[in-house]
């Protein structure tokens with residue numbers, strides 16, 4: 001039997017998914033601890049050994065593809081001109097590429113900002129600024145500064161096209177750079193896909209080598225993208241379909257991890273009611289937001305801060321726990337596994353807080369403007385009120401007995417009356433934890449990926 | 461020659477959209493590149509748009525009567541944002557009710573607007589002035 005093997009080098013686990021190509025079925029999944037401090041090959045081989053024990057009969061692996069968020073994932077610094085415009089557009093492009101945006105800078109950079117960039121552990125700089133034909137001064141100044149400070153981080157240039165020639169001259173041989181389309185070609189339009197693909201290419205060709213991953217590269221066909229980018233690709237495939245396969249339409253993915261909660265929405269988010277005026281920057285159709293303060297372990301204390309006792313109590317079934325101590329325990333002991341009913345309930349209450357707050361930050365808001373003629377409304381961000389599906393993934397949701405209850409916390413309530421959160425979505429579950437694998441599959445056979453997603457993502 | 465760029469919008473909590481559409485159409489037709497930020501636009505949106513696009517002029521509309529409050533401090537913010545010599549025009553129904561036009565106009569000129577238009581000004585007048593102020597000859 002011919003098979004594909006998909007590998008996800010996560011920060012904690014290395015996950016394998018073996019797929020029967022002909023039957024379009026998941027033969028087996030397996031995981032083992034990621035071993036990035038030594039050599040990730042070890043963890044990969046451990047998982048492979050366990051996988052082989054599960055599979056009866058021979059299989060022939062045609063392709064092994066991987067994604068990775070190990071060793072801190074892909075870290076990007078985004079630079080733009082105006083904070084709300086090109087700097088924000090650059091940030092969104094980087095997030096869409098599956099990166100962690102460690103800092104966003106705007107306007108003309110000064111020496112101390114460059115020192116900061118130089119001393120950062122960023123993998124890529126995304127340099128934007130100016131609409132096409134618009135402001136050139138700032139991006140050119142910033143390019144000169146990057147050259148002057150001999151920054152050795154690769155730079156993706158995605159700004160005003162009119163400044164590209166000059167930037168090429170400035171960088172010359174001294175700075176490693178890649179020119180791509182403007183993230184904001186004109187004011188009412190953002191264009192994140194070309195920058196996203198350029199970043200992904202650099203990640204694939206360069207970044208992965210430097211991360212204790214050079215050995216494992218020899219035994220697999222390629223580490224194609226950061227894990228969040230693979231999840232976003234799978235979400236896009238399930239939503240929009242492929243050339244031959246129908247998608248299921250608009251959806252959002254909530255991915256609750258140990259350190260962060262990601263929300264991806266594949267939806268235009270246009271106002272669902274008449275008489276609403278749109279404000280602010282255009283939203284990417286496939287949008288990813290990352291909440292660095294919402295996660296089950298590494299970010300446990302910041303979840304406590306964001307939620308407060310009151311919100312936790314709203315979601316907790318048992319009220320005789322020392323809430324603060326529970327958070328502290330999870331934060332200090334990140335490999336903690338909840339095993340009794342009370343502890344599991346606490347974990348799930350935390351997950352509900354993550355779902356609730358992350359969706360609130362992802363969805364848009366609507367503001368009422370009073371006039372003697374009645375109310376007018378201004379919307380900022382995406383209107384997800386009528387969104388048909390929310391898909392849950394990430395350990396705490398996948399392993400839960402009540403995944404639906406966790407996802408339910410992301411739904412609109414009167415506690416946040418101005419939020420444009422989904423009101424009556426159906427809930428889907430990534431039961432076999434295969435979203436990132438399916439994201440990788442889209443690069444080989446998009447039709448098959450859509451068919452498998454429709455088969456394995458179940459309604460709950 | 462490269463097109464001159466104008467940022468267009470309706471300031472404050474003002475949602476009168478019709479004039480804005482007409483201005484957009486007419487200015488585009490007259491050969492300008494129009495960056496229309498639409499209704500309900502705070503001062504900052506005009507300024508940010510002008511920075512990113514390197515615009516030559518900002519055309520502010522105010523129809524609902526609160527123009528004076530909404531426009532206050534705009535010139536100073538432009539200076540602050542590095543938009544040194546940008547042209548600032550304002551028009552529509554910029555104040556409430558019937559006030560002496562010359563006084564109204566003077567107040568807006570004092571706020572740093574280059575041109576101030578009374579209610580019912582035809583678009584052509586604004587376009588003529590823009591061409592003059594930006595030295596467009598054809």
Ligand code: B12
Pocket residue numbers: 369370371372373376473474475476477478479480482483519520521522523524525526549550551552553554555556557577579580581582583585586587
């Ligand atoms: C339609 C309308 C509405 C609609 C708007 C629908 C929409 N979304 O567009 C609704 C019902 C929502 C509405 C609401 C209100 N409106 Co009303 N509305 C009008 C009305 C009848 C027509 C506006 C219009 O579309 N005109 C047609 C366009 C083409 O003309 P224009 O907007 O004036 O723009 C042209 C010129 O002024 C000029 N121009 C405009 N800006 C600029 C800028 C520059 C630089 C230049 C050169 C030229 C220029 O060029 C434009 C194109 O030709 C006017 C009365 C009128 N006849 O003007 C009142 C009027 C503007 N509204 C008025 C008021 C008070 C209100 C309300 C506060 C409450 C109320 N009493 O109705 C609310 C405000 C809501 C809000 N938050 O903005 C007053 C304003 C009074 C004042 N300024 O002293 C007016 C004048 C009516 C009146 N006589 O009382 N309104």
